[in-house]
Amino acid sequence: xxxxxxxxxxxxxxxxxxxxxxxxxxxxxxxxxxxxxxxxxxxxxxxxxxxxxxxxxxxxxxxxxxxxxxxxxxxxxxxxxxxxxxxxxxxxxxxxxxxxxxxxxxxxxxxxxxxxxxxxxxxxxxxxxxxxxxxxxxxxxxxxxxxxxxxxxxxxxxxxxxxxxxxxxxxxxxxxxxxxxxxxxxxxxxxxxxxxxxxxxxxxxxxxxxxxxxxxxxxxxxxxxxxxxxxxxxxxx
Amino acid sequence: xxxxxxxxxxxxxxxxxxxxxxxxxxxxxxxxxxxxxxxxxxxxxxxxxxxxxxxxxxxxxxxxxxxxxxxxxxxxxxxxxxxxxxxxxxxxxxxxxxxxxxxxxxxxxxxxxxxxxxxxxxxxxxxxxxxxxxxxxxxxxxxxxxxxxxxxxxxxxxxxxxxxxxxxxxxxxxxxxxxxxxxxxxxxxxxxxxxxxxxxxxxxxxxxxxxxxxxxxxxxxxxxxxxxxxxxxxxxxxxxxxxxxxxxxxxxxxxxxxxxxxxxxxxxxxxxxxxxxxxxxxxxxxxxxxxxxxxxxxxxxxxxxxxxxxxxxxxx
Numbered sequence: 001x002x003x004x005x006x007x008x009x010x011x012x013x014x015x016x017x018x019x020x021x022x023x024x025x026x027x028x029x030x031x032x033x034x035x036x037x038x039x040x041x042x043x044x045x046x047x048x049x050x051x052x053x054x055x056x057x058x059x060x061x062x063x064x065x066x067x068x069x070x071x072x073x074x075x076x077x078x079x080x081x082x083x084x085x086x087x088x089x090x091x092x093x094x095x096x097x098x099x100x101x102x103x104x105x106x107x108x109x110x111x112x113x114x115x116x117x118x119x120x121x122x123x124x125x126x127x128x129x130x131x132x133x134x135x136x137x138x139x140x141x142x143x144x145x146x147x148x149x150x151x152x153x154x155x156x157x158x159x160x161x162x163x164x165x166x167x168x169x170x171x172x173x174x175x176x177x178x179x180x181x182x183x184x185x186x187x188x189x190x191x192x193x194x195x196x197x198x199x200x201x202x203x204x205x206x207x208x209x210x211x212x213x214x215x216x217x218x219x220x221x222x223x224x225x226x227x228x229x230x231x232x233x234x235x236x237x
Numbered sequence: 238x239x240x241x242x243x244x245x246x247x248x249x250x251x252x253x254x255x256x257x258x259x260x261x262x263x264x265x266x267x268x269x270x271x272x273x274x275x276x277x278x279x280x281x282x283x284x285x286x287x288x289x290x291x292x293x294x295x296x297x298x299x300x301x302x303x304x305x306x307x308x309x310x311x312x313x314x315x316x317x318x319x320x321x322x323x324x325x326x327x328x329x330x331x332x333x334x335x336x337x338x339x340x341x342x343x344x345x346x347x348x349x350x351x352x353x354x355x356x357x358x359x360x361x362x363x364x365x366x367x368x369x370x371x372x373x374x375x376x377x378x379x380x381x382x383x384x385x386x387x388x389x390x391x392x393x394x395x396x397x398x399x400x401x402x403x404x405x406x407x408x409x410x411x412x413x414x415x416x417x418x419x420x421x422x423x424x425x426x427x428x429x430x431x432x433x434x435x436x437x438x439x440x441x442x443x444x445x446x447x448x449x450x451x452x453x454x455x456x457x458x459x460x461x462x463x464x465x466x467x468x469x470x471x472x473x474x475x476x477x478x479x480x481x482x483x484x485x486x487x488x489x490x491x492x493x494x495x496x497x498x499x500x501x502x503x504x505x506x507x508x509x510x511x512x513x514x515x516x517x518x519x520x521x522x523x524x525x526x527x528x529x530x531x532x533x534x535x536x537x538x539x540x541x542x543x544x545x546x547x548x549x550x551x552x553x
Contacts, residue, residue, distance in 0.1 A: 061336035069353045070326040235302040
């Protein structure tokens with residue numbers, strides 16, 4: 001999976017180079033455009049791994065051997081989650097790093113195609129987009145991990161998480177939080193924090209702090225649910 | 238010196254496993270009913286029962302895979318309920334088929350599990366691989382292994398950390414006769430030489446008879462009986478009866494003294510005597526002009542005793 005990400009990250013800046021317009025974009029802009037695609041791929045890959053993580057232990061039966069060890073179930077679940085997060089960090093760094101290096105080959109720092117807002121510097125804008133994308137990754141991954149733990153089926157976990165990923169924008173468009181006030185409390189509204197870079201008022205009139213709180217709240221519920229079910233489950237087959 | 242010996246003796250009798258009034262209820266159905274069992278160290282303990290008796294459920298409760306509704310299981314002094322990590326550190330187990338990570342090699346699997354337990358060195362892994370006889374194939378991926386090889390790998394992962402208690406649920410599943418023999422020899426070796434206590438559940442009564450020192454029989458979730466099959470030295474405990482096949486049983490009985498004879502079946506005199514006495518009796522019978530066609534040992538096998546105890550098998 002990493003190799004696919006690397007290939008895309010290397011090739012896309014090159015493609016932009018070939019299709020260059022009158023205004024040459026600078027390194028940061030190209031990196032950003034590349035990451036729009038590759039980070040989305042990145043999320044999908046991490047979600048697949050998350051969904052497989054716990055469920056496959058159950059379906060292959062290796063969970064038995066894993067649990068008959070001097071470690072509490074909580075520690076085992078935590079270790080799986082940590083390895084997942086480590087991978088996501090690695091893959092995100094690779095996505096960013098390779099795109100950046102590749103853009104450096106074909107572009108320079110002088111150009112400006114007007115993609116970025118003039119309010120913040122190029123670096124900080126890129127990093128902020130990266131940060132908000134990563135938050136989105138964390139949330140979707142947690143959903144996938146939770147479904148994997150609850151339903152012990154990787155297929156179901158992958159399908160449901162990707163469904164959420166692809167359709168949340170549609171839901172947001174239909175159930176516009178500005179019209180439906182209660183949408184403010186639904187997680188989908190706040191998963192994309194990019195809007196806060198340009199304006200301090202988010203969907204449905206919420207603030208940045210509010211979004212973070214809602215996300216954190218949902219996250220804690222997901223964690224507790226996964227942990228509780230994993231701890232109490234009887235493994236009878 | 239004597240006091241020290243006494244203390245050691247008492248320590249040796251401290252049970253490795255104690256099931257205290259263990260019950261398991263699933264959707265108001267009582268699967269295991271008030272099970273009390275003690276297993277002292279250094280023996281091979283068998284767990285027998287008809288299908289659906291609750292053997293696998295009990296074993297899974299012992300290793301923490303299934304929760305205990307009531308009661309507790311104490312392993313080497315630590316409760317599974319309250320002190321899981323300390324209790325399980327003494328246990329190695331194979332529950333049904335040992336499933337490994339198929340995309341890893343046997344060696345990688347063992348390294349993975351070894352890392353989860355303190356004090357397992359690379360040398361120990363090598364020793365264990367040699368012990369189970371997988372040296373040639375250990376670096377191949379597990380998906381290329383046959384069932385027998387996977388069972389052996391399962392035994393390997395269970396003994397990596399030198400557990401005091403080895404729990405095996407139907408370990409002879411899928412093994413060929415040689416494999417079964419090797420496993421049996423290996424378990425007895427573990428027990429006698431390294432002092433590991435082995436807890437085995439199986440359907441193969443003939444195997445259990447050969448392997449176990451003591452057996453517990455469970456039916457419908459209740460403990461029916463516990464009996465000693467072999468004593469400390471590994472000698473069978475059940476007294477043997479000798480049957481003499483003669484041409485004139487009644488005359489033979491009179492010759493030997495009617496009270497000595499247990500019973501007469503067909504043309505056979507059945508007595509409870511030792512080997513030496515049997516030879517003497519043979520000599521006396523022949524001297525008296527009676528024909529002795531055969532002398533054989535009559536033992537009620539474990540299978541007979543088991544079927545008698547558990548009666549007709551009703552599916553629960």
